[in-house]
Amino acid sequence: MPAAEWRVARLATRRRAAVTRAQVETVSGRALGLFGLVFGAQTLPLALAQSSALIEGAGAALMAVLYGAMVTTAVATIAKVAVRGAALAFAVIYALALVAWPFLVVDPAALEGQAPWLYYLCTVATTAAVVALAAPLATAYTIVVPAVYGVIRLLPAGGGAVPLLAVLDAMYAVILGVVVLIIVTMLRQAAEAVDGAQEAALQRYDLAARQHATENERVKVDALVHDSVLTTLLSAAAAKSPEEQALAARMARDAVKRLDEAGAAGPRALERVGLPVLVRRLRAALTTFSAPFTVRVVNAGGVELPVEAVEALYSASVQAMVNSMQHADEPGRGTRRELRIRGVRAGGCVIEVADNGVGFEREHVPGERLGLRVSIEERMENAGGSAEISSRPGQGTSVTVAWPVGADGGDA
Numbered sequence: 197m198p199a200a201e202w203r204v205a206r207l208a209t210r211r212r213a214a215v216t217r218a219q220v221e222t223v224s225g226r227a228l229g230l231f232g233l234v235f236g237a238q239t240l241p242l243a244l245a246q247s248s249a250l251i252e253g254a255g256a257a258l259m260a261v262l263y264g265a266m267v268t269t270a271v272a273t274i275a276k277v278a279v280r281g282a283a284l285a286f287a288v289i290y291a292l293a294l295v296a297w298p299f300l301v302v303d304p305a306a307l308e309g310q311a312p313w314l315y316y317l318c319t320v321a322t323t324a325a326v327v328a329l330a331a332p333l334a335t336a337y338t339i340v341v342p343a344v345y346g347v348i349r350l351l352p353a354g355g356g357a358v359p360l361l362a363v364l365d366a367m368y369a370v371i372l373g374v375v376v377l378i379i380v381t382m383l384r385q386a387a388e389a390v391d392g393a394q395e396a397a398l399q400r401y402d403l404a405a406r407q408h409a410t411e412n413e414r415v416k417v418d419a420l421v422h423d424s425v426l427t428t429l430l431s432a433a434a435a436k437s438p439e440e441q442a443l444a445a446r447m448a449r450d451a452v453k454r455l456d457e458a459g460a461a462g463p464r465a466l467e468r469v470g471l472p473v474l475v476r477r478l479r480a481a482l483t484t485f486s487a488p489f490t491v492r493v494v495n496a497g498g499v500e501l502p503v504e505a506v507e508a509l510y511s512a513s514v515q516a517m518v519n520s521m522q523h524a525d526e527p528g529r530g531t532r533r534e535l536r537i538r539g540v541r542a543g544g545c546v547i548e549v550a551d552n553g554v555g556f557e558r559e560h561v562p563g564e565r566l567g568l569r570v571s572i573e574e575r576m577e578n579a580g581g582s583a584e585i586s587s588r589p590g591q592g593t594s595v596t597v598a599w600p601v602g603a604d605g606g607d608a
Contacts, residue, residue: 217384217387217388218472218496218497219387220380220383220384220387221279221327221384222273222276224326224327224380224383225272225273225276225279225283225327226273226274227323228269228273228283228320228323228324228327229269229270229271229272229273229274230270231320231323232266232269232270232286232317232320232323232324233266233267233270235316235317235319235320236262236263236266236317236320238316239313239316239317240259240263242310242313242316243255243258243259243313244259246306246307246310246312246313247259248303248306249301249302249303249304249305249306249307250300250301250302251300251302254300258293258300261289261293262286262289262290262293262314262317265282265285265286265289265290266286266317266320268282268285268286269282269283269285269286269324279327280327280328281328283324283325283327283328284324284325284328284329286320286321286324287321287322287324287325287328287329287337290314290317290318290320290321290324290341291321291337291341291344293314294314294341294344294345294348295344297312297314297348297353297354298348298351298353298354300353301352301353304352304353304355304356307353307354307355309355309356309357310355311349311354311355311357311365312348312349312353312354312355314345315345315349315365315369318341318342318345318369318373319369319372319373319376321337321341322334322337322338322341322342322369322372322373322376322377323373323376325337325338325341326338326373326376326377326380326381327380331377331381334377335374335377338370338373338374338377339370339373341369342366342367342369342370342373343366343370345365345366345369346362346363346365346366347362349361349362349365349366350362468500468501468502468503469500469501469502469503469506470499470500471496471497471499471500471501471537471539471545472496472497473506474501474506474509474510474537474545475493475496475537477510478491478510478513478514478535478537478547479491481510481514481517482517482535485517485521486521487520487521487525487531487533488533489517489533489534489535490532490533490534490535491534491535491536491537492534492535492536492537493536493537493538494536494537494538494539495538495539495540496537496539497539498539498542499539499540499541499542499543499544499545500542500543501543501544501545501599504579505545505579505580505581505599505600507579508575508576508578508579508581508597508599509545509547509576509579509581509597509599511571511575512547512571512572512575512576512583512595512597513535513547513549513597515571515572516549516572516595516597517533517535517549519593519595520533520549520551520553520593521533523553523554523556524551524553524554524555524592524593525553525554526553526554531551531552531553532551532552533549533550533551534548534549534550534551535547535548535549536548536550540598540603540604543600544598544599544600544603545598545599545603546596546597546598546603546604547596547597547598548594548595548596548597549594549595550592550593550594550595551592551593552591552592553592553593554589554590554592555587555588555589555590555591555592555593556587556589556593557587557588557589558585558587572585572595572597573585576597576598576599579599580599580600580601581597581598581599581600581601581603582597582598582599582601582602582603582604583595583596583597583598584596584597584598584604
């Protein structure tokens with residue numbers, strides 16, 4: 197194996213072994229879904245027993261809402277779809293249920309001094325807040341919600357506990373929540389540092405790989421010019437008879453063909469980059485835009501693309517988003533914009549930039565406007581991909597770029 201390819205293989209192996217922010221979020225979310233189901237199953241007998249202390253029908257409704265939210269969160273974490281939304285919904289529903297508890301209890305004596313069954317789901321709720329919210333908001337939730345429970349625990353509707361017991365229960369919930377918060381936050385920060393270092397290393401390697409490929413190409417062309425073109429010119433200069441001239445002509449045709457083949461091949465970077473790197477770059481680009489985009493990512497894990505494909509997809513997508521911000525808005529009407537990124541098997545990607553703006557007729561675009569033709573279509577074609585632009589006046593615009601050709605299900 198050549199040295200350059202060996203370095204690529206080593207770099208790719210290290211990259212796959214690194215823990216990324218996406219993996220941390222996936223593991224945290226699935227742990228929330230699993231333990232939520234386990235804790236929910238454990239609290240079910242107590243919830244059924246305490247239903248008689250609540251307003252008629254309130255116990256069943258409370259269980260349906262909370263357990264339904266937990267099951268929804270578990271399904272979302274398994275499918276890796278709307279995980280943060282589901283976790284946030286459960287955290288909010290739990291907080292509302294906790295506040296409503298004293299108003300739902302009509303027979304405090306039926307509780308027999310026991311803690312409300314909601315208490316045993318407090319850690320699940322604080323974990324959901326950690327998964328769904330930024331660290332400051334998650335910290336506030338982790339402290340405030342157990343504190344609210346401690347106050348409720350003192351009331352007859354909460355079992356009428358003595359102050360020391362109520363404080364101990366609240367502190368126990370706070371400690372568990374803070375431990376989860378610290379662990380997840382540290383993992384996120386470590387993964388972000390790894391992601392940043394990995395992306396910087398890949399960018400440096402991309403530059404080195406391109407320079408190496410360019411140098412190899414230069415050496416190849418130099419050798420071709422020396423061995424073929426100069427030889428042909430010398431033969432043509434020395435040709436006197438018809439046979440020698442015919443031979444020189446054949447040599448010239450062969451030299452031109454070999455030069456064309458060398459030019460068509462071009463230098464290629466050897467490195468392949470994970471699709472999450474492209475996703476992070478596009479998200480970073482969005483932070484510099486004045487208009488918001490809704491981002492949807494599907495099947496990004498395990499997908500790797502050549503560096504030149506990543507560069508083409510990134511540049512074409514950014515150009516499409518810039519075009520949307522410049523031309524899609526209509527006075528007096530809000531414009532909704534979306535960026536959808538989809539991995540295709542292990543080595544393909546489809547990106548769609550769509551808006552519901554004013555739209556346009558393609559044939560009415562002036563020829564000197566190069567944003568669509570050069571920056572998107574030709575850029576993707578030169579990289580071995582494809583671009584499709586769909587727009588109608590009043591119906592918005594959709595720009596779909598794909599690599600390789602046919603990754604979006606269209607014809608080559």
